[in-house]
Amino acid sequence: MSAPDTEGAVVTARNLDLTFQTSDGPVHALKDVSLSVEPGEFVSFIGPSGCGKTTFLRCVAGLEEPTGGTLEVNGMSADEARRARAYGYVFQAAGLYPWRTIGGNIRLPLEIMGYPEEEKARRVRETLELVDLGGFEKKFPWQLSGGMQQRASIARALSFDADLLLMDEPFGALDEIVRDRLNEELLSLWARTGKTMLFVTHSIPEAVYLSTKIVVMSPRPGRISDVIDSPLPKERPLDIRDSREFIDIAHRVREGLRAGMEAA
Amino acid sequence: MSETAAPISAPEAGVGWSARVARVASAMRQTTLPVLGVLAALLLIWTLACIPMNAAQSVLDASRAGETVSPEAASERRGMSGLALALRNPGPATAHAYSQDRPRLPAPHQVAGALWQSTATVSPTSAQSLIHHGWVTLSATLLGFAIGAGLGIALAVGIVHFRVMEMSVMPWAIVSQTVPIIAIAPMIVVVLYAIGIEGILPKAVIAAYLSFFPVVVGMSKGFRSPDAMQLDLLRTYGASRPQTFWKLRLPASAPYLFASLKIAVAAALIGTIVAELPSGAQAGFGARLLAGSYYGQTVQIWAALFAAAILAAGLVGLIGGLERRALARMGMRP
Numbered sequence: 244m245s246a247p248d249t250e251g252a253v254v255t256a257r258n259l260d261l262t263f264q265t266s267d268g269p270v271h272a273l274k275d276v277s278l279s280v281e282p283g284e285f286v287s288f289i290g291p292s293g294c295g296k297t298t299f300l301r302c303v304a305g306l307e308e309p310t311g312g313t314l315e316v317n318g319m320s321a322d323e324a325r326r327a328r329a330y331g332y333v334f335q336a337a338g339l340y341p342w343r344t345i346g347g348n349i350r351l352p353l354e355i356m357g358y359p360e361e362e363k364a365r366r367v368r369e370t371l372e373l374v375d376l377g378g379f380e381k382k383f384p385w386q387l388s389g390g391m392q393q394r395a396s397i398a399r400a401l402s403f404d405a406d407l408l409l410m411d412e413p414f415g416a417l418d419e420i421v422r423d424r425l426n427e428e429l430l431s432l433w434a435r436t437g438k439t440m441l442f443v444t445h446s447i448p449e450a451v452y453l454s455t456k457i458v459v460m461s462p463r464p465g466r467i468s469d470v471i472d473s474p475l476p477k478e479r480p481l482d483i484r485d486s487r488e489f490i491d492i493a494h495r496v497r498e499g500l501r502a503g504m505e506a507a
Numbered sequence: 508m509s510e511t512a513a514p515i516s517a518p519e520a521g522v523g524w525s526a527r528v529a530r531v532a533s534a535m536r537q538t539t540l541p542v543l544g545v546l547a548a549l550l551l552i553w554t555l556a557c558i559p560m561n562a563a564q565s566v567l568d569a570s571r572a573g574e575t576v577s578p579e580a581a582s583e584r585r586g587m588s589g590l591a592l593a594l595r596n597p598g599p600a601t602a603h604a605y606s607q608d609r610p611r612l613p614a615p616h617q618v619a620g621a622l623w624q625s626t627a628t629v630s631p632t633s634a635q636s637l638i639h640h641g642w643v644t645l646s647a648t649l650l651g652f653a654i655g656a657g658l659g660i661a662l663a664v665g666i667v668h669f670r671v672m673e674m675s676v677m678p679w680a681i682v683s684q685t686v687p688i689i690a691i692a693p694m695i696v697v698v699l700y701a702i703g704i705e706g707i708l709p710k711a712v713i714a715a716y717l718s719f720f721p722v723v724v725g726m727s728k729g730f731r732s733p734d735a736m737q738l739d740l741l742r743t744y745g746a747s748r749p750q751t752f753w754k755l756r757l758p759a760s761a762p763y764l765f766a767s768l769k770i771a772v773a774a775a776l777i778g779t780i781v782a783e784l785p786s787g788a789q790a791g792f793g794a795r796l797l798a799g800s801y802y803g804q805t806v807q808i809w810a811a812l813f814a815a816a817i818l819a820a821g822l823v824g825l826i827g828g829l830e831r832r833a834l835a836r837m838g839m840r841p
Contacts, residue, residue, distance in 0.1 A: 304743055305742075306739055306742060306743070325742065325743065325745055326745045327745075328744065328745055330743070331743075332739075332740070332743040334736050334739070334740065336736060338736050338737055338740060340737075340755070340758070340759075341837075341838065341839065342758045342759075342761070342837035342838055342839070343838070344838065351744075351754065352744045354754065355741070355744045355745075355746045355750050355754065356744065356745075383838035384838075385838075403744075
């Protein structure tokens with residue numbers, strides 16, 4: 244079915260189009276978006292508001308229905324992939340259920356997917372350790388800081404061990420210092436688990452620091468204006484951000500964003 | 508510093524006994540005093556209102572007892588308002604206002620006395636006992652409340668899941684509440700009697716009729732309270748509709764549930780009392796109110812009214828207690 248060059252790809256989008264019908268007339272959220280994501284890649288989507296980066300992620304998640312083009316996730320349609328629980332999704336807000344403890348929140352997807360009892364307990368414990376929240380299982384969300392809540396929501400997305408993690412500006416609401424630390428932790432998590440990451444952001448340093456591939460998008464209509472393969476090594480200490488290569492990539496991203504704005 | 512002394516950083520460290528007394532006193536000033544102040548003001552207004560309200564009888568009593576009243580002729584007094592009478596005869600009007608058998612407005616101590624007399628000094632099974640009447644009303648209230656709350660929740664579940672149900676059921680639910688209950692209650696009693704249903708059930712049906720509505724409205728809102736992100740999250744797990752209901756909509760609706768139940772239980776009590784009025788009931792607060800008004804026993808009416816109010820406050824307080832316990836168990840911020 245799939246073309247030879249996308250064999251084994253996790254996400255394959257070809258000429259994807261999505262038009263929302265609103266009361267103010269049609270809004271062209273995505274236009275002619277083609278992209279292929281290989282297993283184990285860390286792909287960031289960056290662009291100004293309205294460029295369709297979140298919409299694209301929601302299409303991959305099967306939460307939006309594209310109006311044109313084809314989209315495959317793990318060789319299935321996005322909707323089939325959603326029902327096969329192919330991915331974990333992290334929203335911009337942590338969105339923990341206030342009536343469940345941290346442990347109970349991470350248990351939620353496991354309950355819905357019908358894991359056996361001892362398996363649930365084991366996975367809750369393990370994912371909490373993975374995001375460095377061991378010992379917080381019995382706390383309620385309001386007892387945790389914003390950064391810790393977002394870590395718990397990442398644990399919730401990881402608990403059922405899908406190979407694909409979709410993250411929609413997960414650190415957008417956090418301050419710079421917490422964001423830096425979570426970025427570092429996310430990289431180490433990625434290195435340990437080998438998952439494929441799709442990560443939406445509007446921070447250039449965040450995109451360059453995290454990604455193996457940066458997709459620069461521009462608005463009206465939402466489209467891809469540049470795809471940058473990062474030459475940075477997989478091991479990335481925080482001070483790599485002062486290196487020549489890092490600054491060069493950041494510069495290219497900025498150029499891409501500016502070109503997209505001017506064309507629009 | 509002795510070993511048992513609290514560290515200086517501990518809460519209340521260095522706070523002496525007198526400071527604690529001062530803090531308790533200030534807490535009392537902030538809560539107890541205003542509450543008692545409002546209560547005292549209400550009692551004062553009530554007590555003062557007794558004078559003009561009961562003036563006609565007071566002045567009559569005084570003139571019969573040989574006191575001078577103005578105007579002296581009973582025929583002249585007939586057309587005068589209570590306020591005018593009280594102003595022209597302040598002494599007699601005050602002296603005789605609080606001891607009448609059938610005052611227009613009973614004084615607080617008369618109502619309290621009647622409440623005490625009809626609860627503590629008579630057997631709880633006698634027809635004189637407000638406990639007896641209270642139980643008759645309470646049992647129908649609770650049955651009606653259970654039916655109404657259950658029906659309300661069931662309708663809300665349907666309304667949230669089936670759009671067509673919102674359009675087909677909701678208008679009728681609203682129409683049902685615009686019909687005065689006093690008009691429809693006798694019809695319900697008669698119709699149910701015609702098909703052989705009598706006793707507690709007709710009253711409970713009327714109580715349910717009033718109490719289902721706040722539950723339908725509150726719970727359809729409560730079941731819809733989760734935001735789009737929380738619903739999307741469950742979609743990413745491929746959750747079914749029943750799972751979405753049990754894991755998200757139901758727990759999210761808890762605060763709405765208790766708010767609706769408080770309104771519903773008070774409405775159920777009103778419905779039961781109204782149902783007791785036209786149905787020739789022998790017992791219950793409604794029957795007690797009706798009997799009191801037949802025989803001009805105003806003290807009895809007021810005692811029954813207060814008993815009903817105390818019962819309603821108790822029921823609402825009970826649900827409030829359940830609410831605090833349930834929400835605390837659900838980890839709501841204290």
